[in-house]
Amino acid sequence: MSGATLRRLVIGLGNPYRGDDAAGPACIAELRGRLPADIELIESDGEPAALLALLGCAREVCLIDACASGLPAGTVQRFDVATAILPSLAGATSTHGIGLAEAIELARALGVLPRRCVVYAIEGLSYGAGESLSEPVRTAVRAVAERIACAGAP
């Protein structure tokens, strides 16, 4: 696929039914109708082969995921992973359940990582089944969506 035909994607990762894990999908919902038509909004459960397939057919990707790094809930971290590895990979505990960081590094090793690839990590507070977003995460989701919408690009 040539660079001109490769896709531009915003991918929200997470389980919409597990509290703040829904930060990614919630961001996708906030962005509907606010981005140029050639940018696709995708919700993903993070399944690694499917995620790799998406990364492999894109030239610009923005990924939004919840994280639990110990920072205050609602903290937003932005990582340019086109140029550096996602920090969580240091000391990774990968298993059958290969995570976002491993999927990105696999894409890099295979030479299919998009030339522009950004990760927004939103610190969650609670991940209970059936819970809605916590207030700090709801605020953070709006802020991340606003930033992406203003940029008009993944």
Place this chain on the structure above:
Amino acid sequence: MPNRTIRVEQLTRVEGEGGVRLLVRDGRIERAELRIFEPPRLFEALLRGRELTEAPDITARICGICPVAYQMSAVHAVESALGIEVSGPVRALRRLLYCGEWIESHALHITLLHAPDFLGYASGIDMAREHPDAVRRGLALKQAGNDILALLGGREIHPVSVRVGGFYRVPRKRDLAPLAERLKWAREAALETVRWTSGFEFPACDRDYTFVALRHPAEYPFNEGRIASNQGLDIAPGEFEAHIDETQVRRSTALHAQLRAGGAYLTGPLARYSLNFERLSPIAQEAARAAGLTARCTNPFRSIVVRAVEVLYACDEALRIIAEYEEPEAPACEFEPRSGMGIAATEAPRGLLYHRYRIGADGTISEARIVPPTAQNQAAIEEDLRRFGTQFLRLPQEQLRQRCEQLVRNHDPCISCATHFLQLEVLER
């Protein structure tokens, strides 16, 4: 010689929280322990008091890699209690769903978890840099398995379409056509994977396993069959508990299983293949022979080739099912709850998965028992470590650790879907 202890603080590519401890005396491994300290997950207690219709979806949550296996053992067990026999296209679709799970589970293990051992890499990511084509092929194969799950089950992980009596929804015949095109590619990719893995170097490590797997009169087993062994066992799933004991050992939070008549046994790809070679389709048999396998495989390191043969078979079988598919009149049969005992065993990617439920007249579950393949394989894995580990004791510590991990990984244990630390302790006396 002083005791020596090797600790690996973080192990990738094995599932669950476990460790290995080797006790060495006079240059030989006297005792090998697979230590599993993952907390119990209490699913059997969780099921008590729940509706019989909930068993497939609750048990599917035990594993993100093999949810179909749990759904299938659960749904067949409940149906056996209700006297339901699923047949025709609905039965075929369940077999197709299982093909998808084998493809995605095996492709992941072969490519990212097991192959790095043979090619000398610490991880699948490291291997991908120098073997990108093989990794791309493996991931695309996994995706083909995912596609089956997504089409039949509504999503790639924890599919939601299976219900007691059949499916909530079945595909139209035309829905399956694009899937068949992808599976034709996948069958070729699987054949290439058999060739690729057969070229690896395998240590000379054969032993006389007691293999236990399902056997069906006509099919390579997925959903049904009698439980058979190469030592003469031939029982209905309902007789499982009369022939197999589960006991607790201090070093493991997973129960150890033993044959009453014969001690430790192995379930999984090696057992399934060795007890059912003649049930494989011609293309799979031919690929296995070309890969240097005979009709029985007793070298655990070659399990990677056997898995590749099973991926090939699953692609071939999926294509056969799709070609013969006719839409059923109804996606499921109706039923009335009734009291009874329901038992089933199916073949998860890692081996025999046994479920038993006692159901009350009101349709609630009063008792559940689940025996997963990894629990059954613990004693056989320990025996592998004891028998084959000795020849690796002279290796430098890092290589010894890697070989011991490989001896565990040969059986693709799925201790849980959690994080995992493996500590290898070698105590010399």
